[in-house]
Every structure is written in C-alpha cells, then in structure tokens.
Amino acid sequence: MQTYRLSLFVLIISVLTFSLDTNVYAQSNSNKFVVVLDAGHGGKDPGNMGSGFKEKDIALKIVLETGRQLERNPNIKVVYTRKKDVFIDLDVRGAIANKANADLFVSVHCNAHNSQAHGTETFVLGTHRNKTNFEVAKKENSVIFQESNYEQKYDGFNPNSPESFLAISIAQEEYLDQSIKLARIIQDKFTNSLKRKNRGVKQAGFIVLHQTVMPSVLIEVGFLTYKREGVYLNSSKGQKEISTAITKAILDYKNSIATIGDFSDNKEFDEIPKESNGIEFKIQIAASSKALETKPYNFKGLNEITRLKEGSLYKYYYGSTTNYETTKQLEEEARSKGYSSSFVVAFKNGKKIPLTEALKTIAN
Structure with missing residues (x-):
C-alpha cells in the first residue's frame, strides 16, 4: 500500500511537472521572433534556367539551410512557405506569413539577364525607379499566369503593365523603413563576408511582397546566366555561405530592433x-x-x-x-x-x- 502511494505521488508530480514544462514552452514560443522563409518558384514553375541550373532547386536549398541555422536560436521560430518541390501561389505565400503573424518575410530567388551581369541585390516593395527593376519584378510576377483565377485574385493586376504598379499604397509601405534596414544588412553581409558584387538595395513591385503585412524583402542571390556565378550558386559550398550570410543578417536585424527596447x-x-x-x-x-x-x-x-x-x-x-x-x-x-x-x-x-x-x- 505504501509503495502504491509512493508510485501515485511520483506519477502526480511527473504530470504536474510535464504540464508546467508544456505551459512554459507554450508561453515562450508565443514570444518568439517569427521568420517566414520563402523559396521562390517550385513545382511546375522552375524559375529561370540560366546555364542549365534550376532556380527553384537552388532557392529551396538556400532556404532550408537558412532555416536550419536560424532554428538553432531558441528565440526564433521559422515558418516555410514550401519545404519541397511544389508550386505555391503568390497570394498563398503572403497568407502563410500573415497567418503566422511573422516579424519578417524573406523570399529567396536567383537572377537572370542576357548579359554578363552578376552580383547580389535585395528588393523591397515600391514603385520601379528604372526599367531594369521593372523587368526583374515582371519576371518574378509572371508566375501568376500559372495560377488559376489570377485575374480575380489580384484584381486585374498585369505584370506586363507599369501602370498596374501605381496602385501600391501607404498601407503596404508601412514597413518600408524596416524592410530597407534588413535589405541593407543582407547586402552588407554578402559584400563584406562573401566579397560578392553589391548591386544594391532596390525597390520594385513584387506581388509576393505586396501580399504581406510585415517587413519583407526579396533577395536575388546571384545570376544563373553568369556561368561562374551559376556554378557557385549550384554548389553546396555556395549555398552554405549564402545561407550563413542571410542568417547572420536576420540575427543582426533582430538584435538591432531589440536594442530599442520595449x-x-x-x-x-x-x-x-x-x-x-x-x-x-x-x-x-x-x-x-x-x-x-x-x-x-x-x-x-x-x-x-x-x-x-x-x-x-x-x-x-x-x-x-x-x-x-x-x-x-x-x-x-x-x-x-x-x-x-x-x-x-x-x-x-x-x-x-x-x-x-x-x-x-x-x-x-
């Protein structure tokens, strides 16, 4: 009988301890800094295929590695828009971030051009300052043509029309300042740590950024059409280095806003x-x-x-x-x-x- 009581006491203490641990975890989890990582393209949409490399595969590998590194930090929660080779509508990507109440949205892509252009550039939402930025956004936005009912979903938005981008309003630019801050940190990491050519922080009308309600950036990690850069981006070494740079940039951004203090x-x-x-x-x-x-x-x-x-x-x-x-x-x-x-x-x-x-x- 005494043994039974002792066993029962141990069981009750164990249950209470487990419940307490669970509640503590749930509370700490709710206070985590949420980062949504978005691997561009996927499934039936390969992205650009410069020099025979697939943008969708490279973007996914970089995102997964970035996520693995970020998840080592107990104060960060990572959410992915995709973790495998599947097609995700642009509005769904934004919805995933919004539903997660994310603190940051980071979309990873690879660039392409019909020249020897190379280097990294990070975009934030805005109106196009020049034709080059418009062409980059047009290329990335053209994926909506592969979505069903895209005209209804995006209110008649036409990626080929510069006029379509004039509808970007202050509501979407609420986070511009913070987005630019993150974009600059990312570009600095690429330039200073990896010695990549810095093509700067730019503004353009990317639909995937337009759908989010938090600081958001779209990273073009390099040009697949530039053979030397394409080989680097397609290598495990290149993907690891790029992921590490992005991870450090996100952590630096998080720490910089934390120093402001609540x-x-x-x-x-x-x-x-x-x-x-x-x-x-x-x-x-x-x-x-x-x-x-x-x-x-x-x-x-x-x-x-x-x-x-x-x-x-x-x-x-x-x-x-x-x-x-x-x-x-x-x-x-x-x-x-x-x-x-x-x-x-x-x-x-x-x-x-x-x-x-x-x-x-x-x-x-």
Whole structure:
C-alpha cells in the first residue's frame, strides 16, 4: 500500500511537472521572433534556367539551410512557405506569413539577364525607379499566369503593365523603413563576408511582397546566366555561405530592433516624471517614398500627422507629447487603426534622438 502511494505521488508530480514544462514552452514560443522563409518558384514553375541550373532547386536549398541555422536560436521560430518541390501561389505565400503573424518575410530567388551581369541585390516593395527593376519584378510576377483565377485574385493586376504598379499604397509601405534596414544588412553581409558584387538595395513591385503585412524583402542571390556565378550558386559550398550570410543578417536585424527596447514593460521607465525636460515623443506609423498630404483621409482617419524627410524616405508620425506615459495611449490608437508596427520616436529641439537617450535624460 505504501509503495502504491509512493508510485501515485511520483506519477502526480511527473504530470504536474510535464504540464508546467508544456505551459512554459507554450508561453515562450508565443514570444518568439517569427521568420517566414520563402523559396521562390517550385513545382511546375522552375524559375529561370540560366546555364542549365534550376532556380527553384537552388532557392529551396538556400532556404532550408537558412532555416536550419536560424532554428538553432531558441528565440526564433521559422515558418516555410514550401519545404519541397511544389508550386505555391503568390497570394498563398503572403497568407502563410500573415497567418503566422511573422516579424519578417524573406523570399529567396536567383537572377537572370542576357548579359554578363552578376552580383547580389535585395528588393523591397515600391514603385520601379528604372526599367531594369521593372523587368526583374515582371519576371518574378509572371508566375501568376500559372495560377488559376489570377485575374480575380489580384484584381486585374498585369505584370506586363507599369501602370498596374501605381496602385501600391501607404498601407503596404508601412514597413518600408524596416524592410530597407534588413535589405541593407543582407547586402552588407554578402559584400563584406562573401566579397560578392553589391548591386544594391532596390525597390520594385513584387506581388509576393505586396501580399504581406510585415517587413519583407526579396533577395536575388546571384545570376544563373553568369556561368561562374551559376556554378557557385549550384554548389553546396555556395549555398552554405549564402545561407550563413542571410542568417547572420536576420540575427543582426533582430538584435538591432531589440536594442530599442520595449520600455512599456520596463519598470525603470514606468516611473518617468511627467515633465520630459523639453523632449517630445511621437508615434512613427509609416515610411514612404511618396510625400503624402498629412490629412486624415491618407492615414485612416488619424489627425495630428507630421511628416519628416530622411534621405529618400518620408517618415510619418502620429501625435505629439512631452509625457512618455501618454505615448502608450497614442500607440494604442495608432494600432487600433491598423498601424500594427508603430513605435515611439523621440525628438529634442526638433531633431530625432535615440529613445534610450531620451528616456535616460528625462529620468535624471
């Protein structure tokens, strides 16, 4: 009888321990940084076939290796749009990322050209700045012709018409700033670590990026039509090096935004004095290459919108307060209107400063 009670006690403790571990895992999993990896093309769509290499196969191998490396980090969850040689509609790829509530969407492709062009370039969503960018997007977007009911799904979008891309709106450009940041880090890794030719960060109207609602990039890892580069991309060595560069770029991006800090949960800053020593806080809701009128109809009904140009981008801010506590309310209002990636930005004498610096200043 005593042995039975002891066994029962051990069983209960084991069950409770297992339940506790499961709950802890579920909680930590919900806080993971979610990265969706998209291998371009697949199945009946081989992509470009420069020098006899298949884009769909190379893209998949790079994505799977990138995923394996990222999954070593316990704080990252990787979601794949495809893990084998299957055809996935472009809108489905975006839907997978949106459903996963992803923090990043990274699509991998291989380039092609009728010249000796070579090197890497990373695209973010935007309007075409030149004919070359349009041709790259047109090639990648042409896959929709292999999808059923593509005219209905994409509202009559025509990859061969430059006019079709003019419909890209501020709603899709909400994440442009963050997308460009990731794209630049990726290109820097390719250039500095792998000594690849840097063709830059570019904008173009890729449908697969248009479907997502998070920072998103499309990487052209090289030209299969350039024989030397095609051989490299088709090799296990090349694929491993490219995957490692992409992985490091994603981790660097993740760490860079983490250093900004979520001060709403930071007890040190919960007791910040109401007066902020002349420092002003605003909520950044969007970034765009277009200068929009700061009227409510352009920003889902939000008033008190200000615009600031930084480089080639226009940043849009909602509200203004000298009280850091008030930013929580402003941020909630922005998010309720659909600006889910909005965040607090600090200014001093009209000049943007790091948020950490602002909070330390007003805490003293």
